[in-house]
Amino acid sequence: xxxxxxxxxxxxxxxxxxxxxxxxxxxxxxxxxxxxxxxxxxxxxxxxxxxxxxxxxxxxxxxxxxxxxxxxxxxxxxxxxxxxxxxxxxxxxxxxxxxxxxxxxxxxxxxxxxxxxxxxxxxxxxxxxxxxxxxxxxxxxxxxxxxxxxxxxxxxxxxxxxxxxxxxxxxxxxxxxxxxxxxxxxxxxxxxxxxxxxxxxxxxxxxxxxxxxxxxxxxxxxxxxxxxxxxxxxxxxxxxxxxxxxxxxxxxxxxxxxxxxxxxxxxxxxxxxxxxxxxxxxxxxxxxxxxxxxxxxxxxxxxxxxxxxxxxxxxxxxxxxxxxxxxxxxxxxxxxxxxxxxxxxxxxxxxxxxxxxxxxxxxxxxxxxxxxxxxxxxxxxxxxxxxxxxxxxxxxxxxxxxxxxxxxxxxxxxxxxxxxxxxxxxxxxxx
Numbered sequence: 001x002x003x004x005x006x007x008x009x010x011x012x013x014x015x016x017x018x019x020x021x022x023x024x025x026x027x028x029x030x031x032x033x034x035x036x037x038x039x040x041x042x043x044x045x046x047x048x049x050x051x052x053x054x055x056x057x058x059x060x061x062x063x064x065x066x067x068x069x070x071x072x073x074x075x076x077x078x079x080x081x082x083x084x085x086x087x088x089x090x091x092x093x094x095x096x097x098x099x100x101x102x103x104x105x106x107x108x109x110x111x112x113x114x115x116x117x118x119x120x121x122x123x124x125x126x127x128x129x130x131x132x133x134x135x136x137x138x139x140x141x142x143x144x145x146x147x148x149x150x151x152x153x154x155x156x157x158x159x160x161x162x163x164x165x166x167x168x169x170x171x172x173x174x175x176x177x178x179x180x181x182x183x184x185x186x187x188x189x190x191x192x193x194x195x196x197x198x199x200x201x202x203x204x205x206x207x208x209x210x211x212x213x214x215x216x217x218x219x220x221x222x223x224x225x226x227x228x229x230x231x232x233x234x235x236x237x238x239x240x241x242x243x244x245x246x247x248x249x250x251x252x253x254x255x256x257x258x259x260x261x262x263x264x265x266x267x268x269x270x271x272x273x274x275x276x277x278x279x280x281x282x283x284x285x286x287x288x289x290x291x292x293x294x295x296x297x298x299x300x301x302x303x304x305x306x307x308x309x310x311x312x313x314x315x316x317x318x319x320x321x322x323x324x325x326x327x328x329x330x331x332x333x334x335x336x337x338x339x340x341x342x343x344x345x346x347x348x349x350x351x352x353x354x355x356x357x358x359x360x361x362x363x364x365x366x367x368x369x370x371x372x373x374x375x376x377x378x379x380x381x382x383x384x385x386x387x388x389x390x391x392x393x394x395x396x397x398x399x400x401x402x403x404x405x406x407x408x409x410x411x412x413x414x415x416x417x418x419x420x421x422x423x424x425x426x427x428x429x430x431x
C-alpha cells in the first residue's frame with residue numbers, strides 16, 4: 001500500500017522538489033564576524049521550531065559540518081526580526097508573512113542558488129496542495145517547504161478498548177466517529193474528541209476534503225467564500241458535539257495536543273507531524289487515520305492541504321556563501337538525511353529520493369504518519385476548489401475563523417451567522 005501511495009504522489013505532485021530543512025540557527029553580530037585565521041566560516045540558519053526539532057536540526061548540521069572545511073552551519077533558535085541577518089531562515093505563519101512583506105525581496109530564490117552552484121534541485125512545480133508563495137510564476141522553488149504537514153486523525157487505541165470499541169474499526173466518516181464518541185462519553189471520557197487547530201481543520205481542510213471552495217474570484221480579487229452549505233453543516237455538527245460534551249476545544253494547539261498525549265482526550269484532529277511527539281509522550285497505543293468525511297457529500301473525500309515552515313536563503317550574501325548554502329541543500333537531499341528528518345520531526349519529504357527512502361520496510365511504522373498524510377494529499381487529482389488558497393491560509397484569516405468558531409462553541413452565534421459575518425469582515429477593504 002505504501003509503495004502505491006508514494007508512486008501516485010510522485011506522479012501527481014512532481015519528481016522532487018524540495019527538501020532541506022536543516023539547521024536553524026540563531027545569531028548575533030559576533031557570529032557574523034570573520035572567523036579566526038584558518039577556521040571555517042559560519043552559516044547562520046535561524047529557526048523557531050520546538051526543542052525536539054532543534055535537536056534533529058543540530059544532529060544533521062553536525063554531520064554536514066564534519067564534511068566541510070570552508071563553511072559550517074550553526075543551529076540556534078531565534079527570530080529573524082531580532083539582531084543581525086541570518087544566512088538561512090526557517091519560518092512560518094505570521095513571521096513568514098512579515099518576512100515576505102518587504103517591497104525588496106529579503107531572500108534569494110533557492111532555485112537560483114542551486115543553479116549558480118551547479119547543483120541539481122529536481123525542482124518542478126509542487127502540487128497545488130502546497131502554499132503558492134513557495135514557487136514563482138514558472139513553478140521554480142523560491143523556498144524549501146521543509147516543515148510540511150496536513151491534519152489527520154489520531155486515536156488512543158487503549159481508550160477505545162476501555163469503551164468496548166474495536167480499535168481497528170475504521171473511523172472513516174463523521175457519522176461513524178460520532179458513534180464512537182458517544183460510546184467513549186458513556187464510558188466516562190471527559191474529552192472524547194478535540195481539535196488542535198479548529199479553523200485549519202474544520203474550514204480550510206474540511207472544505208478541500210469535500211471539494212468545496214473557500215474563496216471566489218471577483219475582478220481578479222480573491223474573496224472569501226467559506227460560508228457555503230458544507231461549511232455551515234460541518235460547523236453545526238461540531239457545535240452539537242460540543243454541546244453534548246463529545247468535543248472539547250482548548251485555547252491553543254499546544255494544549256489540545258498535550259491533553260491528548262496525556263491520555264485525557266481519546267481522539268484528536270492534529271498535524272501529521274505530531275506523530276513522533278505523540279509516540280514519545282503518550283503512554284498508550286497510538287493509532288492514526290485519515291480525516292473523516294461526510295459520506296452524503298458526492299465525490300468525497302477529495303484531498304487535504306499541506307502547510308508549514310519554509311527554508312529561505314536570505315538576501316545580501318557573497319557568492320561563496322550562497323555556494324555553501326547550496327551545498328547544504330544538496331546534503332539534505334540525500335535519502336538518509338531526509339529519512340532522519342521525517343522520522344524525528346514528522347514532516348513530509350518533498351522530493352523523489354525522500355519519498356522513495358520512506359518506502360523502506362526497515363522503518364516499520366516509524367513513518368506511518370507519512371503514509372496516511374500522503375494518501376490524503378493525493379487521494380484524488382486536485383481541483384481549483386480543493387487547491388491551497390493564499391487568503392484562507394493567512395494567519396490573520398485563520399485567527400478570524402477561529403474567533404468565529406469560538407462564537408459558535410460559546411452559543412453566542414449559530415454556525416451560519418458566525419461564518420457569514422466572518423466572510424463579510426474579510427471582504428471589507430482594509431483601512
